[in-house]
Amino acid sequence: MAHIVVLGAGIGGMPTAYELRAALGREHRITVINAVDYFQFVPSNPWVAVGWRDRDAITLPIQPVLEKKGIGFIGQPATRIDAEARCVELQDGQRVDYDYLVITTGPRLAFEEVPGAGPTGGHTQSICTVDHAQHAHAEYQRFLEAPGPAIIGAMPGASCFGPAYEFTFIFSRDLQKRRLRHKVPITFVTSEPYIGHLGLAGVGDSKSMLESELRNHDVKWICNARVTRVEAGRMFVTELDDMGQVKREHELPFHYSMMLPAFKGVDAVAGVPGLCNPRGFVLIDEHQRSVKYPTIFAAGVCVAIPPVEATPVPTGAPKTGYMIESMVTAIVHNIAADLAGQPATAKGTWNAICLADMGDTGAAFVALPQIPPRNVNWFKKGKWVHLAKIAFEKYFLHKMRSGSSEPVYEKYVLKALGITRLLPHRD
Numbered sequence: 001m002a003h004i005v006v007l008g009a010g011i012g013g014m015p016t017a018y019e020l021r022a023a024l025g026r027e028h029r030i031t032v033i034n035a036v037d038y039f040q041f042v043p044s045n046p047w048v049a050v051g052w053r054d055r056d057a058i059t060l061p062i063q064p065v066l067e068k069k070g071i072g073f074i075g076q077p078a079t080r081i082d083a084e085a086r087c088v089e090l091q092d093g094q095r096v097d098y099d100y101l102v103i104t105t106g107p108r109l110a111f112e113e114v115p116g117a118g119p120t121g122g123h124t125q126s127i128c129t130v131d132h133a134q135h136a137h138a139e140y141q142r143f144l145e146a147p148g149p150a151i152i153g154a155m156p157g158a159s160c161f162g163p164a165y166e167f168t169f170i171f172s173r174d175l176q177k178r179r180l181r182h183k184v185p186i187t188f189v190t191s192e193p194y195i196g197h198l199g200l201a202g203v204g205d206s207k208s209m210l211e212s213e214l215r216n217h218d219v220k221w222i223c224n225a226r227v228t229r230v231e232a233g234r235m236f237v238t239e240l241d242d243m244g245q246v247k248r249e250h251e252l253p254f255h256y257s258m259m260l261p262a263f264k265g266v267d268a269v270a271g272v273p274g275l276c277n278p279r280g281f282v283l284i285d286e287h288q289r290s291v292k293y294p295t296i297f298a299a300g301v302c303v304a305i306p307p308v309e310a311t312p313v314p315t316g317a318p319k320t321g322y323m324i325e326s327m328v329t330a331i332v333h334n335i336a337a338d339l340a341g342q343p344a345t346a347k348g349t350w351n352a353i354c355l356a357d358m359g360d361t362g363a364a365f366v367a368l369p370q371i372p373p374r375n376v377n378w379f380k381k382g383k384w385v386h387l388a389k390i391a392f393e394k395y396f397l398h399k400m401r402s403g404s405s406e407p408v409y410e411k412y413v414l415k416a417l418g419i420t421r422l423l424p425h426r427d
Contacts (some may be wrong), residue, residue, distance in 0.1 A: 001027045001028055001029065001108075002024075002028045002029070002099040002100060002103065002339055003028070003029045003030075003031065003097065003098050003099050003100075004020055004024075004028065004029070004030050004031075004098065004099065004100045004101075004335060005030075005031050005032075005033060005088060005096060005100070005101050005102070006020070006030065006031070006032045006097035006102045006104060007033050007034075007078055007081075007088060007101060007102065007103050007104065007105055007268075008031075008033075008034060008094050008104035008105035008106060008300075009032050009034035009039055009043060009062050009073075009104075009240050009268075010039070010040070010042065010104065010105075010106050010300070010301070011041075011043075011300070011321065011324060011396075012104035012106075012299045012300035012301075012324045012327070012328055013032060013034065013102075013104035013105075013300075014032075014039055014062075014400055015325065015328050015399075015405070016102050016104055016299065016328045016331065016332065017030055017032050017066065017069075017071050018069065018071075018403050018404065018405040019329065019332040019405045020102075020332050020335065021069050021070065021071055021326060021405070022334050022402075022405040023332050023333075023360075023376055024335075024339070024406075025083070026070065028339070029072065030071045030072065030094065031065055031072035031073070031074065031098075032062070032071060032072065032073050032119070033069070033073075033074045033076075033088060033096065033151070033173075034062060034073070034074075034075055035075075035076065035077040035078075036075065037061060037062055037063065037073075037075035038059045038060065038061055038062060039059060039060050039061075039062050039065075039184060040058060040060040040129065040130040041059070041393060041396060041397055041400075042128070042129070042130075042362070043163075043389070043392075043393065044057075044058040044323075044393050045058075045127040045128070045129070045130060045132070045133035045163070046127050046132055046166045046167040046170050046357070047170065047357075048127075048130060048133035048134060048136075048137060048161055049133045049136035049137050049167065049170075049171075049258070050123070050137065050139075050140060050170055050171060050174040051128050051137055051140070051174075051196055051340070052170070053150045055134060057202040058130065058393070058399060059168055060376065060397065060400060062291045063074065063075065065400065065401055065402075066403075068403055074090065074094075074096065076090050076091045076092060077091045077268075078090055078268040078270055078314050079091055079267075080268055080271065080316070081101070081268055081269065081271075081272050081275075082095075083101075083272050083273075083275060083292075083293045083296060086098050086099065086101070086295060088101070088268075092164075097215070098295075099295065100295050100296075100297065100335050101295065101296045101297070102242050102296075102297045102298070102299070102331055102335075103269055103282055103296065103297070103298040103299075103302055103367045104298070104299050104300050104302065104328075105265075105266045105268075105269055105300075105302050106266075106300060106301045106302060106303045106408060107130055107263035107264060107265065107266070107272075107302065107396075108264045108265060108266045108267065108280070109126065109129075109263065110157070110261050110262045110263060110264045111126075111261045112348055113155070113157065113262055114155050114156070114227050114228070114229065114230065114259075114261070115228075115229040115230070116229050116230030116231055117155060117227070117230050117259060117261060119132055119135045119136070119139075120259065122230060123230045123231065123232050123233070123257065124230055124235075124257045124336060125217075125256070125257060125258040125259075126257065126258065126259075126260070127137055127167055127184070127258060127260075128161055128260065128261070128303040131219065134256060135172060138248065139256065140256065143255055143256040144178065144180065146251075146255065147175075147180050147183040147184050147255065148183070148184065148185070148254070148255030148256075149186075149187070149250055149252070149253050149254045149255055150171065150184050150185070150186045150187070150254060150255065150256045151188075151189055151235055151254045151256075151257040151258075151259070152164060152166075152167055152168045152171060152184075152186065152187075152188055152189070152238055152257065152258050152259070152260055152354040153187075153188050153189035153190045153191070153225070154189075154190050154259065154260040154261070155191065155227050155260065155261050155262055156191045156225075156227060156313050156314055157191070157262030157263075157314045157315070157316065158190075158191055158199075158260050158261065158262050158263075158315065158316065158383070159182070159199050159262070159263055159316025159317055159318055159319075160199070160260060160262070160263070160301075160316075160318045160319075161192060161197070161198045161315075161317065161318065162318065162320075162354050162356045163192065163260060164188070164190065164258075164259075164260050164418065165188075165210060165356060165363075166215070166356050166357050166358065167188065167202075167258055168188055168214070168219060169213065169217060169357075169358035169359045170218045170259075170357065170358070170359045171186070172186060172218075172219065172359065173359025173360055173398075174359070180386055181218075183217075186217075186218070186219045186220070186221070186222045187219070187221065187222065187252060188214060188219050188220070188221040188222070189193070189221070189222050189225045189227065189235070189237055189252070189259070190221065190223055190225055190310070191224070191225055191226065191313040191315050192224075192311070192315060193223060193224055193242065193244065193312060193313075193315075194207055194223050194374070195207055195210050195211045195214065195221055195223060196208075196209065196210040196211065197311075197315070198318065199307070199308065199315050199316055199317050199318045200308050200317065200318070200352055200370060201308045201372055203254075203352070203365040203366070203367045203377060203378070203379050203382075204365065204377045204378050204379030205379050206363075206365060206379045209363070209379060209381060210363075213358065213363075213381075213383045222237060222239055222250065223239075223300055224239055224240040224241065224242070224247070224311075224312045224313050225237050225238070225239055225240075225250075225313065226238045226239075226240060226313045228261065230257070230259075232254060232368070232378065233250065233255070234251060234254070234311045235250075235251075235252045235254060235255055235257065236249075236252075237250040237251075237252060238250075238311040240313060242312060244311070244312040246337060252320070262314075262316075263279075263290055263301060263316065264279050264280045264281075265279060265280020265281050265282070265302060265396055266280070266302070269282065269302060270378070272293075274291075274292040274293075275290055275292060275293065275296065275312075276278070277304045279304075280366050281302060281303060281304035281305075282296075282298035282302055282303055282304055283304050284297070284298055284303055284304070286347050287330060287334050287345075287346065287347060288303075288327050288330050288331045288334065288348055289334065289344065297329035297331045297334070297335070299324055299326075299328050299348070300319055300324045300327065301319050301330055303319065304315045305319065305350070308370065308371050308372070317370060317371075318352060318354075319353045320353055320354045321353065321354070321408070322349070322351060322353040323348065323349065323350055323351060323352060323353075323370070325407055325408060326348045326349035326351075327348035329348075329407065330345065330346040330347055330348045333345070334346050334347035340415070349369075350369055350370045351365075351366075351368045351370055352367040352368075352369065352370045353364070353365070353366050353368075355385055355389045355392060356389075357385070357386050357389045358385075358386065359386075360383065360386060361381060361382060361383045361385065362381070362382065362383070362384075362385025362387075362388070362389055363377065363379065363380070363385055363386045363387040364378075364379070364380050364381075364388070365379045365380075366378040366379075369412075372420070382400050392408070395408065397407060
């Protein structure tokens with residue numbers, strides 16, 4: 001009998017546990033460890049920040065749904081991984097032994113890299129967690145009483161740009177509904193070298209389409225932006241040119257700001273000798289397995305993926321839903337193979353597929369593979385994307401409540417986009 005521990009219960013961790021339970025016999029034990037006792041559907045956080053969703057609509061308690069599937073749960077932070085002894089140490093001193101460890105922790109939010117950033121002790125908001133989104137909503141309510149300039153965007157080193165664009169358009173749309181948009185100049189400040197880069201060197205016509213949308217929403221922008229510090233009501237930004245030389249210094253006033261931070265690996269993972277790169281992301285082989293520790297696997301944002309290209313201000317590559325889903329499936333197949341005495345053959349698919357809401361419309365992009373040159377380089381806009389994201393939210397939460405191991409992207413999202421025939425074969 002093997003004990004498989006899944007560290008992290010987010011969009012990667014919960015499906016991992018369900019797929020493992022479906023693939024493995026009941027003689028094998030599965031335990032999920034998570035810092036909090038609830039699952040949160042992170043893609044809906046931009047809606048929470050403007051009051052279009054509340055916390056209860058996008059969260060659910062973890063233990064009851066896992067128990068129904070015969071999966072154990074421990075709701076407290078991990079403080080250390082002893083990879084040599086194959087155990088995870090928890091905040092209360094408990095040690096949990098494992099035969100296989102699957103790391104799906106997501107990132108640590110590195111607000112400290114820009115002085116004055118972040119919702120705790122800083123001056124900018126975040127939508128990276130539901131707690132942060134709630135805080136952003138509370139600040140938004142105060143902002144509505146005295147509207148003024150707003151800054152939205154992404155800090156140096158950020159790797160997930162889609163939510164910054166989403167929040168910009170959702171924020172603008174909500175202000176329009178309230179008849180307050182004319183009182184709020186919005187500036188989009190991003191470390192991307194150009195609008196629509198998305199950490200992917202652009203996808204299809206993303207540059208011109210997103211520039212057009214920003215113009216249509218009366219949003220100004222600054223690219224190649226290195227935010228150096230934030231003070232109350234003021235953001236200091238160094239704008240670089242394409243050669244990385246200083247082009248202009250900006251001191252931007254704001255009454256409200258939401259800036260996505262750079263990511264790093266969580267401390268318990270980053271502290272394992274030889275497991276991670278210098279930023280704490282797990283180094284894996286083509287089978288999602290640690291390069292140094294063959295019984296450790298990883299999926300999602302915690303995985304080390306090189307940037308698509310070098311940019312004047314550092315940017316990272318995003319890990320989108322389909323990529324995470326394919327990583328999870330590969331891990332489950334490879335653990336099952338190892339238990340059967342077979343070699344690992346399954347591989348994750350590093351393709352980028354995203355549905356981005358824009359308030360009353362939306363944009364979908366597909367980059368197959370993520371790193372150019374690509375077989376598919378596709379970017380489309382329409383109200384159908386807005387509706388598709390709502391449907392996706394409802395379906396994914398249903399999947400988490402029911403304990404389904406059904407793949408969401410391959411069965412529904414890619415089929416809806418009409419591109420399943422273009423997917424590469426998975427061994």
